Amino acid sequence: MAVNLICIECPRGCELRVEIADGGVSGVTGNFCPKGKLYAETECVRPTRVLTTTARMADGRMLPVKTARPIAKDKLFSVMAAVNRLLPAPPVVIGQILAENISGTGANLVAAAAKN
Amino acid sequence: MKNNVLKKDIVIVGGGPAGLAAAAACYDAGAADTLILEREDALGGILKQCIHNGFGLTRFRENMTGPEYAARFVSEVEKRGIASLTGTTVLGIRAGRGSQKTITAANGRGGIFEIRAKAVILAMGCRERGKGALNIPGSRPAGLYSAGTAQKYVNLYGESVGKEIVILGSGDIGLIMARRMTLEGARVRAVCEIMPYSSGLRRNIAQCLDDFGIPLYLSTTVTRIHGRERVEGVTVAQVDGRKRPVAGTERFIPCDTVLFSVGLIPENELARKAGVEIDPRTRGAAVDETRETSLPGVFACGNVLQVHDLVDFVSEEAELAGRSAAAFALNGAVKKRFVSVENGAGVSYVVPQKLNILRGSAGVSDAAPQSPNFLSGGAEGASNAVPQSPVLLRGGEVKLYFRPDGVYRNAVIEVKDGEKTVAQKNRAAVAPGEMETVTLKPPFTDISGDLTVSIRENGSRETRS
Numbered sequence: 001m002a003v004n005l006i007c008i009e010c011p012r013g014c015e016l017r018v019e020i021a022d023g024g025v026s027g028v029t030g031n032f033c034p035k036g037k038l039y040a041e042t043e044c045v046r047p048t049r050v051l052t053t054t055a056r057m058a059d060g061r062m063l064p065v066k067t068a069r070p071i072a073k074d075k076l077f078s079v080m081a082a083v084n085r086l087l088p089a090p091p092v093v094i095g096q097i098l099a100e101n102i103s104g105t106g107a108n109l110v111a112a113a114a115k116n
Numbered sequence: 117m118k119n120n121v122l123k124k125d126i127v128i129v130g131g132g133p134a135g136l137a138a139a140a141a142c143y144d145a146g147a148a149d150t151l152i153l154e155r156e157d158a159l160g161g162i163l164k165q166c167i168h169n170g171f172g173l174t175r176f177r178e179n180m181t182g183p184e185y186a187a188r189f190v191s192e193v194e195k196r197g198i199a200s201l202t203g204t205t206v207l208g209i210r211a212g213r214g215s216q217k218t219i220t221a222a223n224g225r226g227g228i229f230e231i232r233a234k235a236v237i238l239a240m241g242c243r244e245r246g247k248g249a250l251n252i253p254g255s256r257p258a259g260l261y262s263a264g265t266a267q268k269y270v271n272l273y274g275e276s277v278g279k280e281i282v283i284l285g286s287g288d289i290g291l292i293m294a295r296r297m298t299l300e301g302a303r304v305r306a307v308c309e310i311m312p313y314s315s316g317l318r319r320n321i322a323q324c325l326d327d328f329g330i331p332l333y334l335s336t337t338v339t340r341i342h343g344r345e346r347v348e349g350v351t352v353a354q355v356d357g358r359k360r361p362v363a364g365t366e367r368f369i370p371c372d373t374v375l376f377s378v379g380l381i382p383e384n385e386l387a388r389k390a391g392v393e394i395d396p397r398t399r400g401a402a403v404d405e406t407r408e409t410s411l412p413g414v415f416a417c418g419n420v421l422q423v424h425d426l427v428d429f430v431s432e433e434a435e436l437a438g439r440s441a442a443a444f445a446l447n448g449a450v451k452k453r454f455v456s457v458e459n460g461a462g463v464s465y466v467v468p469q470k471l472n473i474l475r476g477s478a479g480v481s482d483a484a485p486q487s488p489n490f491l492s493g494g495a496e497g498a499s500n501a502v503p504q505s506p507v508l509l510r511g512g513e514v515k516l517y518f519r520p521d522g523v524y525r526n527a528v529i530e531v532k533d534g535e536k537t538v539a540q541k542n543r544a545a546v547a548p549g550e551m552e553t554v555t556l557k558p559p560f561t562d563i564s565g566d567l568t569v570s571i572r573e574n575g576s577r578e579t580r581s
Binding site: 005006007008009010011013015049050051052053054056062064066073076077080094112113114 | 167168169170173179181182183184187270271272273274296299300317318319321322323327425426550
């Protein structure tokens with residue numbers, strides 16, 4: 001079996017063709033760089049995404065945040081709900097960890113901007 | 117401040133990604149006396165609301181969000197102690213007969229005031245095409261937003277703009293907002309694109325639409341907006357090859373909100389008023405390879421010059437403009453002789469629009485000696501002691517940016533001087549949504565006429581360029 005994927009690792013957007021055999025990835029073509037192969041392998045087994053969103057701060061302002069690493073794609077909405085409960089207080093520095101291992105994803109949620 | 121006219125070597129209009137990168141480059145090229153004027157209350161421009169990632173992959177080999185990318189450049193500007201005035205709107209730019217430019221600006225602290233500068237960098241960015249440009253019939257109910265306006269409400273103010281969404285246009289901002297609104301709990305019912313292809317990046321169709329099962333309807337447009345007080349739905353229809361709705365294909369999609377992602381327009385009112393020649397193809401200034409406009413000492417870069425897909429290339433272009441403006445402010449004008457760079461078959465525009473064929477030639481010796489600070493920046497490839505334009509010091513190559521006018525597979529990109537091919541490259545596929553580049557190598561003095569950039573399809577299978 002083969003599936004076609006668009007690589008999302010960079011704006012190039014390589015059109016990947018992924019061969020699947022015995023429940024695993026047996027071959028990847030169409031990738032420009034090694035990231036494409038890794039992406040295809042992960043995407044076909046356990047798709048992950050970096051989540052970027054905003055957290056409302058205790059003072060009402062919006063703070064851009066992200067997961068410091070990709071999380072399971074099916075966890076995106078539960079992390080969204082967790083972020084909405086955080087209400088971080090200023091000051092926040094860029095890269096500051098706001099929640100460790102958020103929603104059991106294995107990823108920390110970090111601030112993507114500074115707020116004084 | 118009436119009798120107290122500010123004097124600066126360089127004034128940069130706009131403190132977004134282009135203005136910030138240009139400012140740092142001016143400083144590094146020896147022009148420390150630079151001022152950034154920004155109409156918003158903080159530097160960073162549109163990146164402040166672009167909370168998604170994908171920025172910086174080319175430049176920093178990191179996957180950064182917009183605010184992170186902006187913060188990197190704001191900190192570079194602050195490290196250098198470059199002055200900026202936020203909350204300050206530029207009202208006009210006058211290029212006098214001498215080398216002085218006069219910038220009229222206003223803010224809540226100083227009222228209306230003037231600044232004299234030797235060089236000006238236009239870095240005002242672009243704005244969205246509005247619904248008004250689309251001539252869609254119907255009343256004007258609440259619930260119609262440009263995608264970027266919705267992005268601002270959601271990301272900067274935390275306001276929800278709607279629950280049931282239809283997006284017209286598949287530009288990247290629309291795709292990004294489809295995902296963003298879905299994550300925030302809205303239902304995006306459709307993205308409609310009048311063209312047979314999306315103008316957004318392929319990866320954004322994958323990660324913003326496909327990930328969430330949002331349908332993209334190509335060759336489809338909104339023909340009517342329903343609702344009086346609030347949007348109640350849209351009628352969409354397929355279009356033929358001439359973008360006319362096909363009778364019998366209409367269908368109603370209920371929604372309370374319509375987002376428009378139908379293109380960006382460089383914001384050039386100031387440039388026009390100043391007398392800068394505008395290229396109708398890009399709607400930005402017509403520039404040479406140093407990003408100098410038709411007004412000597414006035415430079416342009418970033419989305420005010422040409423709408424870029426990627427901020428990494430905005431930064432690159434802004435640094436080029438910054439180095440050029442610094443050279444102008446420190447050394448004055450250099451002698452130039454232009455050939456024009458035209459779009460040929462398959463190409464909708466090319467930037468720069470003209471090339472100075474004297475760049476780097478021994479004849480260009482009328483420039484004043486450069487400051488040591490300036491020479492220290494990227495002097496690789498300097499082949500002799502003749503004062504040269506700053507770009508030449510970086511190897512002298514000229515990168516042409518252009519957009520294909522359609523989708524081409526096995527594309528051969530050619531730059532021709534009459535019948536002579538001066539540059540060529542192959543690409544597996546090109547599309548209007550993705551800007552292309554081709555590099556010209558010096559010397560340029562033997563270019564005999566105007567250059568033409570064209571794309572054709574090669575029958576044989578090509579590997580990547």
